Amino acid sequence: MAVSRWLRIAAAVGGVLVLTWVSAGPAPALSRPAGSAASGELVYVASVGSGPVTAYAASSSGSVTPARTVDNPNTAGTVWDPWGVTFDATGHLFVQSFLSNATTFVFPPGAHGGTPPSRIFEVQAPDNSSIAVDAQGFEYVLGGESGSSLAVAPPGASGIPGNSYFVPPVRTITLDGSFNPWPGLLSVGSKNEVLAAVGRFQRNAIEVFAGGAGGGASPVRVISGPHTGLDSCSAPCKVSITFSPFTGRIYAAVSTGATTHISVFAGNASGDARPVRTIEGPATGLAGMVVTGIADSQFNGTIYAMVKTSQFGTGRINAYGRSADGNVAPLRSFTDRGSGFANAAGIAITKW
Secondary structure, eight states, rough: HHHHHHHHHHHHHTOOOOOOOOOSSOOBBBOOSSSSOOTTEEEEEEEESOEEEEEEEOOOOOEOOOSSEEEEOTTTOOOOOEEEEOOOOOEEEEEEEOOOTEEEEEEOOOBBBBBOOOOEEEESSSSSSEEOOOOOEEEEEOOSSSSEEEEEOOOTTTOOOGGBBBBBSSSSEEEEEEOOOOSSOOEOGGGGGGEEOOOOHHHSSSEEEEOSSSSOOSSSSEEEETTTTTSSSSOEEEEEEEOOTTTTTEEEEEEGGOOEEEEEETTTTBBOOOSSSSEOGGGGGGGGGGEEEEOOOOOOOOEEEEEEESSTEEEEEEEEOOTTOOOOOSEEEETTTTTTTTTTEEEEEEOO
């Protein structure tokens, strides 16, 4: 049942009319990196389907092959359909499947090829799109069908095959938004707060909740309003987010057709907050595209965005300087030589 529901959703989302914007606007500003190249960092990409999670050197440019892959473990009783990827503080890789029992796979640091997962769990199902892990090890999984919900799994959650790897959530939060089948909707901020991008018919939002098992059902603060730029598109508008411990900023990639943009907010932003910077314009490579994932280097603050022609179209990863603002060109771009990132979804960056 979950698979057939998803096929209908994919037809609606993947068939979006792609707009292009040609403008003779102001000359592009120059995007400058803050610091040297992010040597040693890898950008991990989740791709929808049964193929591997792939990783690329953060300094990549042009058409490249993966520096590392993490393969489908083909574990009985699970479905491998990567939508979200993230890392915990010790370098464990979390891969979130979307379909069926929506399993979460956890791999040890440095996993590659056929390295088996160290643990597997399912905290809610079906149709999970995003995952985040806080400094205390609590795991947050966003999913839902008629509405969006955020399930919190205990640190070290591990299920067993006979029970579909199910682990009871220590807490479940109903989000103030509609079902939004899009990756990159979760992140964790300072003070172990969890941030969720919420799709609404009007005024999309970033809702911030106290983390862990004992937080309340209501957000501690909400970023939403006409000045935020989050609500500058009609449904089904998509927003991918990340919080950077390196810069203390919140990054929101808002896919709005001709005006797709990346907005940067203060880490404590609340209400109808204006972004401190917005990357937008024909030079950025964002116009007419959608952004399915966004990540920020913890080495020098470089911003990485998975930029695609449509949710399931080909794409590239654009890298922007830490202080990029306005109509700036990417520092560099790269794509997968084989797949062209056709099914790419969420991304994450790590030093491991």
